[in-house]
Every structure is written in structure tokens, then in C-alpha cells.
Amino acid sequence: MSGLAPADVRGAVARAIERHVARPGALLPLLHDVQHELGYIPAESVEPIARSLNLSRAEVHGVITYYHHFRQHAPARHVVQLCQAEACQSRGAEALATHAQAKLGCSMNSSSPDGRFALEPVYCLGLCASSPSMMIGERVFGRVTPQRFDQLISALDPGDN
């Protein structure tokens, strides 16, 4: 899955370090940049990040693993996050989750067999008056019916279908 060349990882990490090292409280913005560029935070980036910020590797590892947003492995091409919080539940989020799992062929917190989709729960996207809502990558969607879900999924990667 992870086809990243070591040189790419080193380059991305070095750029992120250079951008942020002088800033107070640099670790989160630095990790965000690494993940933004590479899709996740590879294990081999921990050591140079720790060294640059004068932290222990354990501290950096602790931060990466504490926050739900940071990934330690390459994600699927499309990360589908379904809101499962109360306002979305009141408008059928659970039924939508059941539908999505059947449609993509995977359960929550896992990836579809072809590796294109990852399905994750999320607790509130701030679209509570347009529920149920979801996010695909960084794009948000509201009033998601099962039919609309199917349309949105089919519209991704038109070249592949």
C-alpha cells in the first residue's frame, strides 16, 4: 500500500521541519504538514522530528497516537467519514452507516476490499441542521440519503469505472 520512496519521506519531513521548527508549539502544525503531503505520518519520520524539536521519540509518538486525526498508515484513496453524533442519528445516521457498509463492502474503521475506500465514524461535522452529514476527504455533504450516498460514491474517480 505504502509506495513512498524513502527520499520522498525525508524530503517532506525536512520541509515541514524547516517551516515550523522556530515556531513555539511547533509539533502539531509540523505533523499536519507531513500528513498533508504524504497522506500519513510514516514511522521513520518520528526520529528526525523529535531531534529537530529537542523532544524524545516517545513524546512525538505519543502525540501522533493521541490524536484521532493523525494516521500512521497510508489511507485509502477516499476516506469517507460518516457523522454518527446525536443530530445525525435523529435523521437516520445509523441506517446510512448500515447502507454505506454494504455499499462499500467494509465495516466501520476499515477499508473496502479494493482499497479505494475507508469508512470511519466521526463525531460531528458541524452540519447538524443538514443531517445526516458526511465528509469525503475534505469535502462535506449534508442531507445524505442512501441514494445520494450512492451517487456521490459513483461520481468519484470517473476514469476508473
Next chain:
Amino acid sequence: MGAPSTVYVPRDSSSVAVGADQVADTIAVEAARRGIELQIVRNGSRGLAWLEPLVECATESGRIGFGPVQAQDVAGLFDAGFPAGFAGDAGLAKAARHPLALGQVEELPYLKSQQRLTFARIGLTDPVSVDDYIAHEGFAGLRRALSMPPEAIVNQVIESGLRGRGGAAFPTGIKWQTAMRATAKPKYVVCNADEGDSGSFADRLIMESDPLALIEGMTIAGLAAGAELGYIYVRSEYPDSVRALEQAAQAAREAGTLGANLLGSGRRFDVVVRMGAGSYVCGEETAMLESLEGRRGIVRAKPPLPALHGLFGQPTVINNVVTLATVPVVLARGAAYYKDFGVGRSRGTLCVQLAGNVRHGGLIEVAFGVTLRDLLQRWGDGTASGRPVRAIQVGGPLGTYVPPSQWDTPLDYEAYAKFAGVVGHGSVVVHDDSVNLARMARFAMQFCAFESCGKCTPCRIGSVRGVEVMDRIIAGHEVPRQIALLRDLCDTMVSGSLCAMGGMTPFPVLSALDHYPEDFQKGLDDASRPNPQEPAAVA
């Protein structure tokens, strides 16, 4: 031929999530195809979520609206005369015949019946245009603050009665005063934009529809406290908010309303936008400080107060987005004007976020004292499903399920506290009669288990035990004993947790148990099950 018509298509997430970008693109394409010159302004949302995407066009009799508009409706709108053909009385009559016509947007009862102070500008302006902002009373508060000594600014905020809108309702001016009197330098202003509470979207609406109000409010806080730098900590689930804030801050710097020389005064203040990383607990102020400093978002013990010993150990004013975005109007119009709204010790306006199973969900800013029944009847217009309302959770995932007997209680901090209710940040999530409150109680525990930072045992372990107990109750296993256990567990969590995460998770759980006990008995066999209570409809 007059100037090109101006049309408005919102750019905030609540509009984009239901197709606003496609609508704007289609309008541009369709106008070009028909040789019509028009200017598309990507405004903010008016907060009338069910009408999004709400397309408006400017006429001499005000802005007229159409909604909800989908891309496939655009050609029909143009066929009907959109936009220039809607000029004059004949044009308005023509517009009114369109099936999506809403008439003059300002006259919509949903909007007209509100008292918008904090949200006065949303939807009217291009959120990242400083000129638009200034044309709508923007920076009037900052201009005034620049002519006042810090003590006078703080006094205005104290006198306005403004309390923290993030949920804790602590008097804002008192926080500022503590930081102002601290002698250590530098000082900071931190905006808590980690709007993790499900059901709430007021912060998001400000950040994406009127971000300059937040920036102005932070600047005023900086002048009051003696800080020259502010951080806005935005949750990672809101990438659009981050982009809007960064654009707005850049525009403000270029206009000289942010940065090294505020409105030519020689005073300075700037902001840094920081992104969280998906941790609910980071909405707790000390956990947020840890996160900003680059550590895991673990709650700190208080004291020391962040106002004295906050970010990087320095005096720090920490306020929520809505609180800070309210400061400009307090300064611009004066403390007395703001204080005039509201009841008792809850002064000013409450920014209700009506959501969940309602037909007309959205942002409702009204003076404190409105009731849930008002909200449901005058604004919500019943459930989206058409079924009776059964339960309403107020104040986010740590707020109580408010039973029908309290739906006439005014929404003010003290009145709600009397029945262990929580106004919080004003989110109101409506459930119809298909809801099972035992399942919602289990969800509250599960959410706590998922999001607990792990520092204190009642929260870390208690939430996991809570899920297990709820599972046994839902399965109908030893229900009376498990309920006794659940109450005991909730007592431990309330009394022994370090912050609101563990300390308030029992609120939804116990309110569900106290007011909807029949849902906790459903696991029993039919013979021993009490008759389900008749669900309460909205009268």
C-alpha cells in the same frame, strides 16, 4: 443597460454541503451562455439551513431569495427572468411565481423574528471582504476600543453582562480583568474554536460567514489584556473554517485592520490560525493549551488559572468563538445596548442552534428567555419526519435530555441549572418518537470512552464500565441492579472527574433514565414491561 446584477450564493460549509458550489458554477455558465452579465458574490449563510443553497439577487426593493436551489433549477430561474428581469414591481411579481421563490429575505419570519447582534452580518456580506465588513458596522468596535484605556474596555465587557458562550458561561469581562492585571509579559489571546460539541454549529457559522467579527473581537481582547498575539485553535474537522479565517486575516492585514499598525494607531495585534487534530477533549481550555504547545491534549489541573498562567505559561485570555465575535457589537453600541436584551443574569442574546429532526433547522439568535416550545413552534415547524417530538437534548453531548415538562422553562443559565439542565452553547437537538433513550444513554457513555483523555480514572474507566452496564440494561439483564449500579457510577463520575468530559457525561445518561425510564425496561419480557408512556407531541 445598467450595472451587472449582483447575485449571492453562499460559500460556507452548510451551503456547500448541499450543493452551493455546483449552483454557483451553473449560474456562471448559464449566464455566459445567455450573454447575461452578472456578478456572483459568495456570501456567508444566513443560517437558515433548510433553505440552503439560498440564492439571492439584489433588487431595488431589497434582496429576494430562492431556495433550496439545486444546479438543475438554475436554467429555470433564468427562464423566469433571473436576475435582471426581477426589477420593479412587475419583476417582483414575476419572481414570486417561481416555485422556489421566498420573497424578500429580510422579511422571512424565521429571520425577522430574531434579534441578531452577534450574527447581524451573516449572509449579508462576502465573509472575506474588509470593505463589505466595514460597510456593515465592521471595526466600529475596534475603532472605539483604540480610543479607550484597557480598564475602560474591560468595564464595558463586564457591564454588558456577556458570559462565555462556549458552555461554561463564565463572565467574560472578569477573565479579561484577571489577565489585564497580570504583570507577566507577553500575554496571549486564545480563541477556542474546537467546536466539538455535537449539535453545535454557531462557531463554524461565524468562522465561515463572518470571520472578521471574530478577528475584531480578538483584537479588542488583545487591547484590553495587553496581548499582541492571538491563536485561533480550530478543530481539524473544519478545514473550510481554517481557510476562511486565513483569508479573512490576510485581507484584514492588507487593510491595516490587523497587524503592526491597527487602523493607524501604532498599536499591534495579529492572529495565528492553528488546527487541532481530532480530539474532543481539546475543547476543554487547558487541554487546548497543551495541544497548542505541541503536546497530547491532556487536561491540566486548575489552579493556576489560564488567565494568569496559560499558553506557554503566560497570562492568557481564552474565549469561545461566539463570545469573541460578540465583543465588537458590545463596544460599538455600548454595554447598555447589549445588556438590554435578556433576562435575569443571562444578558444579551442566545445563539440557538436548532438541529436534528426538525423541518426548519438553523441559527436562531434571540434574547435569553425563549423556551423550547417557542423554538419548536415559531421556528422549527415540527419534525422533519412528521412524527411527534419526544426528546430534546440541549447543550451538546454533555447536556441533558429535557423532558416535555420543562419545554416552557425559559432558556437562561440559572433557570436551566435549577433542574440540572445545561444551556451550554445553545445547541438544541430534536428527536422524534422513534428515539430510544437507553440507546442514547449508551451513546453518551461510548462517546466519553472514545474521547476521554485518560488522565483521571472516573472518566477513563467509568465510561467503559458505563457502556457495559448500559449493554446489560438494553439486553434486559438484571435491570434494577444494573440501574442502581449506573446511578452509583454516574455519581462517581460527576464527583470525581477532572473536567466536564467525565463530570458531565452522566447528565444525558441520568436525564434519559429519570425522564424516560420506560426505555430502560424494554429488555424485559413483555409481561413485566410497563406501558410505554404516550409520547408528548408539540402542542
